[in-house]
Amino acid sequence: MIETFAPLLSLAPIIAVAIFLVALRWPASRAMPVAYLTAVLVAFFFWQLGPWQIFAASLKGLVIACTLLYIIFGAILLLNMLAESGGLAVIRQGFTNITPDRRVQVIIVAWLFGSFIEGSAGFGTPAAVCVPLLVALGFPAKSAVISGMLIQCTPVSFGAVGTPILYGVSEGLKGQPEVVDYASQIGLESWEQLLPMIGLRVATLHAAAGTMIPLMVVAIMTRFFGKERRFADGLKIWKFAVFASLSMTIPYVLIAATLGPEFPSLLGSLVGLAIVVPAARKGFLLPAGDHWDFEEKEAWDESWNGTTGSNLGKLPLRLPLWKAWFPYLVIAVLLVVTRLPALQLGKLIKKVAIPWDAALTHNLFGTPVDIAPVQPLYLPGTVFLIASLVTVVLHRMSREAVGQAVKRSSGMLVSASAALLFAVPMVQVFLNSSQGGAGLGSMPNVLAEGAASLAGQAWPAFSALIGGLGAFVAGSNTISNMTFSFFQFGVAERIGANPIWVVALQAVGGAAGNVICVHNVVSACAVVGLVGREGDVIRITGFVFLYYIFVTGVLGMCLAWT
DSSP states (O other), X not given: OHHHXXXXXXXXXXXXXXXXXXXXXXXXXXXXXXXXXXXHHHHHHTSOOOHHHHHHHXXXXXXXXXXXXXXXXXXXXXXXXXXXXXXXXXXXXXXXXXOOOHHHHHIIIIIIIHHHHHHHTOTTHHHHHHHHHHHHTTOOHHHHHHHHHHTSSTTGGGHHHHHIIIIIIHHHHTTOHHHHHHHHHTTOXXXXXXXXXXXXXXXXXXXXXXXXXXXXXXXXXXHHHSSSOOTHHHHTTHHHHHHHHHHHHHHHHHHHHHTOTTSHHHHHHHHHHHHHHHHHHTTTTSOTXXXXXXXXXXXXXXXXXXXXXXXXXXXXXXXOHHHHHHHHHHHHHHHHHHHOGGGOHHHHHTTSOBSSOGGGGTTGGGSSOOOOOBOTTTSHHHHHHHHHHHHHHHTTOOHHHHHHHHHHHHHHHHHHHHHHHHHHHHHHHHHTOOSOTTOOOOHHHHHHHHHHHHHGGGTHHHHHHHHHHHHHHHSOHHHHHHHHHHHHHHHHHHHTOOHHHHHHHHXXXXXXGGGTXXXXXXXXXXXXXXXXXXXXXXXXXXXXXXXXXXXXXXXXXXXXXX
């Protein structure tokens, strides 16, 4: 009996999030404890997990939550340091000199600069960097969060120099005889040669669905945060938005075809920036004399405002633009040099780990749960702290200004803690739910198997949806790919579809799921003091998620049978 209803029961934590966070608009600090309790009850009574396994999974979630809070603190601290030093005022003036049009600014910062940060670091770092930067430019906090979340789809599959493919998909497929046999049948010497083939298909699908994302970002911004509240104001720059999109996605696909999965987002976004910024400065493809802006701040709805970013500081007389931007350059350089495999620097700094021996947290409390050692020097939070120290020295900040920035950052961190300290443990209970007394697989796998049995030959239309739900819960395209890649491969072979395309659909869906991922939204809201509005954000980003899943699902039905 339990096997029959297991797929529906596995949905219970997700339904709890949808009801309390999205439908009822509870703040995440209230909704996520309910979702966590739901996951624990389902795991204990229906999956029959032992208390120690539930505790171990919850503890793993707390460890991950603490690393996220560390990243959030670093991002908030850098924002406040730049506000106190006057750097944010200089950056804002620099963007105004390129163009005063907010529609263009959001494309440059969120779509292009955000894709570069995603390509170098991943791990939710783009929101931590770009969202506060948009607020510094004068965007409402809520608009900045939504814009920053909406671009968390197209570049994500190649984030952190290709980790979702090279580690996520690879770990999901590694050691599986069916995968080795398939590779041999199509003439490959090793199954690892499937990874760049999958990567190229992922890039192709993303380019098809992602080309409209910059225009969507702009149209949503003008519809929900403009004076006239209409999509038309955003659609007026459709030529420039599509041009900016193609400036990134065309090199992105070419790089995937020639260099492999490491560099499409990283290098594609740099090419895009090199093309789009000069074009924007010259007004290329932009309506002449039409510079869209928000209303005066006094007219904004109160729900748009966060608790940070309003104090940009006075425009310093002796702080040149390059000095204001230098902390962000430090971030970009450190993220790239520590993530590029060829440099081996990342491998070196990963040796500093807590605990130093991974065996100490293997099979925790005699359960199947492993907690990976925390590598503090490798975390983006450390990079943010280094950039903050550079700001103190380079901008010659006073002791009082530094103290004020630290105090304000610490206070904002506390407000984000409650939601994350329940959201991430809920995720880990959901993921680490196999080997219980009921003999069921983990909740995500049971859910996927139930969906596959219903879909039958139409499975390619739903492959991306499963990947998206995996990322929505886990908060990671990489984890979604690790969890579902072999499952997707196996279903494709059973129904006679092309397994390379189906696994690619999984990876694309896993990337799209980031736009609605709860703890990513909580993190993005936290860095600009918008805690409590997470459900409002997901209500809007959810439509873009559905668009992405629909487009890739239609393409999947066409391509997976070739």
